Amino acid sequence: MRTVLSPYFDAPGPARFLRRGNFVEHPDVAQRGSKILAGLEQAGCEIISVLPCELDLHPYILAVHDKAYVKYLENAWSNWSQMPDASTEIVPNIFPHRQIAQFNDNPVAMAGWYIADCAAPIGEYTWRNALGSVSAVIAGVTCLREGDAAIYTLCRPSGHHASQDKAMGMCFLNNAAIAAQELRKQFSKVAILDIDMHHGNGTQQIFYQRRDVFTISIHGHPANFYPFYTGFDSERGAGAGEKYNLNIPLPPGTNEAAYIPALEQAIEVISNFKAEASIVATGFDTFKSDSLGCFALESTSYNEIGRKIKSLQLPTLFVQEGGYYVAALDENVRQLVTGFENA
Numbered sequence: 074m075r076t077v078l079s080p081y082f083d084a085p086g087p088a089r090f091l092r093r094g095n096f097v098e099h100p101d102v103a104q105r106g107s108k109i110l111a112g113l114e115q116a117g118c119e120i121i122s123v124l125p126c127e128l129d130l131h132p133y134i135l136a137v138h139d140k141a142y143v144k145y146l147e148n149a150w151s152n153w154s155q156m157p158d159a160s161t162e163i164v165p166n167i168f169p170h171r172q173i174a175q176f177n178d179n180p181v182a183m184a185g186w187y188i189a190d191c192a193a194p195i196g197e198y199t200w201r202n203a204l205g206s207v208s209a210v211i212a213g214v215t216c217l218r219e220g221d222a223a224i225y226t227l228c229r230p231s232g233h234h235a236s237q238d239k240a241m242g243m244c245f246l247n248n249a250a251i252a253a254q255e256l257r258k259q260f261s262k263v264a265i266l267d268i269d270m271h272h273g274n275g276t277q278q279i280f281y282q283r284r285d286v287f288t289i290s291i292h293g294h295p296a297n298f299y300p301f302y303t304g305f306d307s308e309r310g311a312g313a314g315e316k317y318n319l320n321i322p323l324p325p326g327t328n329e330a331a332y333i334p335a336l337e338q339a340i341e342v343i344s345n346f347k348a349e350a351s352i353v354a355t356g357f358d359t360f361k362s363d364s365l366g367c368f369a370l371e372s373t374s375y376n377e378i379g380r381k382i383k384s385l386q387l388p389t390l391f392v393q394e395g396g397y398y399v400a401a402l403d404e405n406v407r408q409l410v411t412g413f414e415n416a
C-alpha cells in the first residue's frame with residue numbers, strides 16, 4: 074500500500090506530560106514519527122509526501138468541527154503568548170461546566186473551554202501540525218477515491234480524542250472523522266475501526282447520532298484507564314445513531330489470544346453493517362512495552378490484526394493514532410502492513 078506523510082510527521086512533540094500528577098517527558102517524541110516511517114519503508118510502502126498548505130482545509134475541517142472551536146485553535150497560541158509570563162505551551166488550569174458557565178474570551182478561560190484535559194498542550198506549531206495531519210488524510214482519501222485499495226496516513230498529531238469542539242489527549246482535529254466525512258461523498262456507509270489502546274471518544278461523539286458512519290473502538294477498559302469517562306460497552310449511540318456505535322473494552326494484560334476474538338467481533342459488525350469503506354484508527358500503544366499502554370500484544374500480533382482487517386475486503390484508510398516510542402515500533406508497523414498486504 075502507499076503511505077501519505079504529513080509534512081510535520083517528525084516535528085518536535087510537546088514539552089511536558091502530566092502523569093499521575095508528575096510532569097514527565099511527553100511520550101509523543103519526534104523520533105516516534107521517524108520510527109513509524111521506518112516501519113512503513115521496511116514494509117515496502119511507496120511514500121507520498123504532502124506539501125504544507127496545498128489547499129484550504131477549512132471546508133473539510135468545518136464539516137466535522139465547530140466553527141468557533143476551529144477559530145480558537147487557529148489563534149490560541151498567539152493570544153496566549155501575549156499574556157505576561159505566559160508559558161510556551163497552553164495548558165488549561167480551570168475546566169468549566171459549560172452548561173452553567175458563561176463563555177469568556179480571556180486566553181486562560183478559553184483554554185479551559187476548548188481543551189478538555191492537561192494532555193493536549195498547544196504550542197506555537199500545534200495548529201500548523203494539526204493542519205498537516207488533515208492534509209495527509211485528505212490526500213489519502215483522494216488516493217482511495219482514485220482507486221488505491223489501501224492507504225496508510227502518518228499523522229502527528231493524531232486525532233481520535235478530539236470531539237466536535239474540544240481538544241483532548243494530544244488530539245486537536247479528528248483526522249479519522251474528517252476522512253470519514255470526506256469518504257461519505259463517495260461511499261454511503263463508512264466504518265471507523267479504532268484499534269488504538271485508548272477509547273476513541275472524540276470520534277464516538279462526532280458520529281454518535283448518525284447511522285451512516287459506524288464507530289467501533291477496542292480499547293483498555295475505562296474503569297481503570299484513560300479516558301475513564303467514556304468507552305463503556307453501554308454507549309451504543311443515540312437517536313438515529315442508536316446501535317451504530319460499539320465499544321469493546323478489554324482488561325489490563327489483554328494478550329493476542331484475548332484480543333483477536335474482540336477484533337473478529339468488530340469485523341463481523343462492520344460486515345453486517347455493509348460498510349463500503351473502512352477507516353482504521355491505528356494505534357500501536359496496545360504493544361506490551363508501550364509506555365502508555367496496558368495490553369500485552371507482541372509484534373507478530375499486528376500481523377494477525379492486519380490479516381483480519383484485510384478480510385473485510387474494503388477500501389481501507391489507516392490513520393495514525395497512538396503508539397509511542399519503543400524499539401519495536403517500526404517492526405510493529407511493518408507487521409501490521411505486511412499482514413494486511415499478504416492476507
Ligand SMILES: [Zn+2]
Pocket residue numbers: 269270271356358394395396
Ligand atoms: Zn492511544
